[in-house]
Amino acid sequence: MRILLVEDDQRIASDVSRALESSGYIVETVSDGKAAWFQGDTEDYGAVILDLGLPQMDGLAVLKRWRANKRTMPVLVLTARGSWAERVDGIDTGADDYLPKPFRMEELIARLRSIIRRSSGQASPVITAGEITFDERQMRVTLRGAPVMLSPLEYRLVAHLLRNLGRIVPQHELEENIYGHDEMHDSNALEVLIARVRKKLGAQVIETRRGFGYTISEASP
Numbered sequence: 001m002r003i004l005l006v007e008d009d010q011r012i013a014s015d016v017s018r019a020l021e022s023s024g025y026i027v028e029t030v031s032d033g034k035a036a037w038f039q040g041d042t043e044d045y046g047a048v049i050l051d052l053g054l055p056q057m058d059g060l061a062v063l064k065r066w067r068a069n070k071r072t073m074p075v076l077v078l079t080a081r082g083s084w085a086e087r088v089d090g091i092d093t094g095a096d097d098y099l100p101k102p103f104r105m106e107e108l109i110a111r112l113r114s115i116i117r118r119s120s121g122q123a124s125p126v127i128t129a130g131e132i133t134f135d136e137r138q139m140r141v142t143l144r145g146a147p148v149m150l151s152p153l154e155y156r157l158v159a160h161l162l163r164n165l166g167r168i169v170p171q172h173e174l175e176e177n178i179y180g181h182d183e184m185h186d187s188n189a190l191e192v193l194i195a196r197v198r199k200k201l202g203a204q205v206i207e208t209r210r211g212f213g214y215t216i217s218e219a220s221p
């Protein structure tokens with residue numbers, strides 16, 4: 001899943017980005033309000049982490065513009081410590097949750113997972129499809145109760161399909177959520193990756209819909 005991280009403090013940005021990547025997310029970082037507004041308005045992200053104090057355009061103004069333009073991705077706002085006014089403004093403007101600075105990385109990731117779940121109408125952090133379960137808190141996929149070892153790319157593939165259970169996910173969307181913008185991959189890399197995952201989870205689990213995309217269904221074998 002692709003996350004947009006908007007933070008002008010370089011150190012916080014790199015710490016958060018590293019923590020998110022090791023939790024299986026693809027992270028794009030921008031450090032000013034204008035760039036943030038543009039990215040969030042033109043690209044699809046699974047969620048946004050938005051600092052409020054930003055150069056060029058403040059975070060609340062960015063969020064206001066996104067929401068006015070019907071951009072509905074879940075947004076976690078980072079506020080200054082003790083600033084209840086910022087929290088109230090953030091929530092009034094359409095933030096899904098907030099986190100005061102300084103924060104623990106574990107809490108940031110837990111809150112992020114929770115707003116992503118809520119935005120997809122999913123109550124539990126565990127997703128089940130047939131004999132497969134996916135627990136995103138532990139980043140663990142099991143088949144008939146036994147843990148399945150997945151590479152980071154395989155994990156992102158399975159996680160994205162399971163978060164979109166029953167929906168046919170177009171190839172370009174899958175690629176964006178597996179490779180990000182900058183990672184190089186050739187045109188048949190996705191098919192190779194899917195073949196590897198089928199070997200681990202069973203040939204029937206990921207269904208190919210020629211010309212449309214890929215899907216895992218709830219009653220997956």
Ligand code: CA
Binds near residue numbers: 008009051
């Ligand atoms: Ca700031």
